Amino acid sequence: MKLTFGDRLTEANRQTGTVLCMGIDPHCNMIPALFGNAMAEAGSPQAISAIGDFVSACLDSAIGKVAAIKPQAAFFEQQGPDGMRLLQHLGRAAIDAGMLVIMDAKRGDIGSTSTAYANAWIGHDAAFPSDALTINPWLGIDTIEPFLNRADATASGLFVLNRTSNPGAGDLQEQIVDGAPLYTHLAAMLAPLAAARVGESGISSLGIVAGATWPEDAKLLRTALPNAPFLVPGFGAQGAGAENATSGLRRGVAGWEGGIVNSTRGLIFPQAAADAASIADWHAAIDATITENNAVLNAVF
Numbered sequence: 384m385k386l387t388f389g390d391r392l393t394e395a396n397r398q399t400g401t402v403l404c405m406g407i408d409p410h411c412n413m414i415p416a417l418f419g420n421a422m423a424e425a426g427s428p429q430a431i432s433a434i435g436d437f438v439s440a441c442l443d444s445a446i447g448k449v450a451a452i453k454p455q456a457a458f459f460e461q462q463g464p465d466g467m468r469l470l471q472h473l474g475r476a477a478i479d480a481g482m483l484v485i486m487d488a489k490r491g492d493i494g495s496t497s498t499a500y501a502n503a504w505i506g507h508d509a510a511f512p513s514d515a516l517t518i519n520p521w522l523g524i525d526t527i528e529p530f531l532n533r534a535d536a537t538a539s540g541l542f543v544l545n546r547t548s549n550p551g552a553g554d555l556q557e558q559i560v561d562g563a564p565l566y567t568h569l570a571a572m573l574a575p576l577a578a579a580r581v582g583e584s585g586i587s588s589l590g591i592v593a594g595a596t597w598p599e600d601a602k603l604l605r606t607a608l609p610n611a612p613f614l615v616p617g618f619g620a621q622g623a624g625a626e627n628a629t630s631g632l633r634r635g636v637a638g639w640e641g642g643i644v645n646s647t648r649g650l651i652f653p654q655a656a657a658d659a660a661s662i663a664d665w666h667a668a669i670d671a672t673i674t675e676n677n678a679v680l681n682a683v684f
Contacts, residue, residue, distance in 0.1 A: 388540030406647030491519030506537030548594025601631030619649030
């Protein structure tokens with residue numbers, strides 16, 4: 384029987400010794416010329432070739448060194464059909480290599496539309512293969528049911544947008560309703576759903592997005608959702624340090640558990656990699672950056 388997503392995530396945390404997640408967002412203007420002309424016309428053979436080589440190199444550097452990868456679908460979608468095929472290939476190649484894949488597509492709709500999104504994005508046999516998907520719950524809790532059904536059927540996970548890292552998040556999430564901010568009401572609604580999906584590791588397959596930029600809020604959310612894995616954006620380039628990024632995580636037997644801390648620009652676009660004179664030098668720079676970020680996160684355990 385296939386392990387639940389929560390158990391696979393915990394296993395990945397323990398085997399790699401980290402909660403670090405590599406975000407793979409192929410910003411065309413930041414991809415080094417070593418990989419080709421990513422700034423060519425969107426969807427052109429030149430752009431697709433450069434982006435494909437770059438994301439494959441990112442995956443090669445991630446394997447065995449981070450707990451998961453998190454491709455952002457928008458950067459592939461803007462390249463048209465061939466860009467989406469790159470995303471398919473990246474997801475399949477990562478899964479075949481034993482990596483956890485969190486598809487950051489932030490899907491959310493009603494009824495049969497949610498079912499179609501779920502079928503497309505959740506599971507190893509989906510059109511865009513993944514271990515977990517980010518979803519938007521703000522159309523109502525009933526809209527996540529099709530995603531839950533698909534996740535349950537495929538032993539996959541979900542990360543529900545709850546307390547996001549962007550500066551404008553408070554426009555809605557901090558609105559006070561019945562004496563408490565809206566994001567805490569959402570957490571209360573998710574709590575029984577998460578509790579029903581706890582695996583042998585003690586971690587659920589239903590998690591939330593909880594930005595590193597709001598560490599005190601993350602602590603409140605951990606109390607409300609003791610077993611939910613947290614996907615933590617905002618670490619590194621977005622300004623949050625290791626102590627804030629780990630504020631909502633759990634202390635495991637040998638290190639942080641109970642989620643993943645995402646870094647994108649900090650991991651795949653460090654200055655040393657931008658200055659690399661060869662692909663080998665680029666890989667060395669990325670590997671050194673991953674090692675450094677792992678050490679920073681583990682230092683506050």
